[in-house]
Amino acid sequence: MARPTTTRSGAAQPGSAQPGSAQPGSAQPGGWSPPPLAQDRPAYQALADAIAADVAHGRLKPGDRLPTHRALARTLGVTVGTVARGYAEAERRGLLGGEVGRGTFIRGGFGVSPAAGADLVDLASLHPPARRIDSIALLAETLNSIATDRSALRTIVDTDHGDDAPAHRRAAAAWLTHRGFRPDAGQITLTAGAQHAITAALSALVEPGTVIATTALTNPGLLAGARQLRLPVVAVASDDDGMVPAALAEACRDNAVSVVHLQPTLDNPTGRVMPAERRAALAQECARAGVWVLEDDPLGVLVADRPDPVAALLPERTCHVASAAKVLSLGLRVGVLTTPPAARARVVGAVRATAWLAAPLLGEVFARWVGDGTADRLVAARIAAATARRALAGDLLAPYPIAAAPQAAHLWLPLPEPWTAGLLVAAARQAGVLVSPGDDYAATRAVPAHGVRLGLNAEVDDDRLREALLTLVALLAAGPVPGGLS
Structure with missing residues (x-):
């Protein structure tokens, strides 16, 4: 059965301390709460692993006090004994230290490079x-050119019309054109990056009571958007070629799937590229099931010989997401969201409700880079x-x-x-x-x-x-x- 993804607790509760704020001897209970524990190993080991991961990522710091055994057991829905074993395992690994009457604390002496002060x-x-690319010099040259172009400046400051500049959308369409994928500029909406595009598309396409299908290992951005919108996610089996069509068919039979999330090119986290035959089979399965496809493709242009995107195979049901930030410049937060006519009004409405417009100045930089060959x-x-x-x-x-x-x-x-x-x-x-x-x-x-x-x-x-x-x-x-x- 599908179930909602669970968010990590990050909000301060009355009378609790945030990770990093509780000091040894503090009267406040520990404020840390782990993510859902992995179910493929004993719960106490999964708890120790969660502590280790949060220490490694800096979410737990030396001196942070952890919750009491009883409080964490209630949070996780496990026994007090399980928490005790988990804490003991983490202490065995050198992560924790406890003092009678004061609680359990994260130890110091790890989480840094052996060389004091060395960069990680x-x-x-x-x-x-x-x-051999000086992005700062390229940006400076482009901004200087824009600064002397009054027509471009007028486009950037005149945003009352509530739509992306036609020239920016035409540049995006040209940039995405590949093999059989030839989006019309009228299908394109610019967003504040790929994450904004993903969240807006989910907001528009996932109906109440339905779920998102994705691969078992998937883009954290998709999971973050689903958590933000409180949308449930179901994991579909995959193999070396990507999501398995038969497994998708089974997931659609057993769950009320409305959106299928796919990453055909340079999948995150595996870095694989889905072959053309698998893309075609998944497009056919999605058409048969009558579901929307959210094609997550921020790195696609890095593979020059990539097969056609799913958006070219199932254009009437696919929202395609691309991004300038990951492949041109991290600060160029421009997402390109291509939507089919049947979904366009809803998706554009979701984009407008969350950011109104992508920054026109960034859109102008992006369009110029596409036009003058800098992007290539x-x-x-x-x-x-x-x-x-x-x-x-x-x-x-x-x-x-x-x-x-x-x-x-x-x-x-x-x-x-x-x-x-x-x-x-x-x-x-x-x-x-x-x-x-x-x-x-x-x-x-x-x-x-x-x-x-x-x-x-x-x-x-x-x-x-x-x-x-x-x-x-x-x-x-x-x-x-x-x-x-x-």
Whole structure:
């Protein structure tokens, strides 16, 4: 049965402390609440893993006081004994310390690079790398050009009409045109990034009492949008080619599915590219079921030989999301949402209700970059850099089953026993490397997420990337340290 995704508790409750604010000896109870515990392992181990993951991500800091055994047992719906075993396991790993009469606290001495004050190597973020591209110089040149163009300035300041500038929509349509996908500018709405587009589309398309179908490991942005809108998510089985059509058919029979979320190109977190045959089969299944498709495609242009998007195969039922931020410049927060006529009024209404318009200045920069070839040069540079880094990662991680495409700027690293995602995230952070835990990508609590995502990021130079990957290889080969991260 489908069930709603559960949000992490982040709001301060009366009489409680937020993570990072409770100090040893404080009279306030701990304010920390873990995400839903993974169900593929004993609950006490899943609790210890959740503590390790939140320590690694900085959501729990040295000195934070955890809830009492009884309070956390009520929150999680488990026994007090389970919490006691979970805390004991976390203490065995060196994460916790307890003092009689004062409570249980996060220990110090971990969560930083061994070299005091050294920068952590961030492989947790997803910022596709680029080589020999000075984005600041490009932006300065474009802004200087806009500043002397009174027609462009008039377009930017005149937003009373409540619609994107036609020239901006035409540029977006030209940028997205690929093989059989040739969107009309009238189908396009610019948004404040891909996340805004996803949330607006969900708001418009998911009917009350229905669910979103997605792969078992999926884009956290989709999950964040679903949580924000309190929409339930059902996980559909996938294989090496992506979502399995027969499993989707079964999910549609067993659940009131209204929207199917697909990531055919450079899937997050795996970095895979869905073959054309699978795209066609899923499009046919969605047409048969009469459901909407939300095609999440922010990295698609990084794969020049990618097959047609689902939006070209099922145009009357597919909302397609692209993004300038991930492939041109992180600060260029422009999403491109292509909608079919039957959904356009609802989707545009949702976009207007949440942001009115994408920033016209960003739209003008984007349109100029598309028109003068800057966008193509940036994409080519990112493809070259990502391909080189993917090859390096493939060589260094050769013993492990990496399935990401050659152009992928991120990859999924399955973990050998006895590693869990929480343990590796914490150990890697102690060794100076940030990685993203698999639980962040799990569509539901029942999904095993024995892996981490690695981003081959723009902020990390080649030498530091190599060192970071070698650090991970050494950790995996050595196995978890008995006694934890003490």
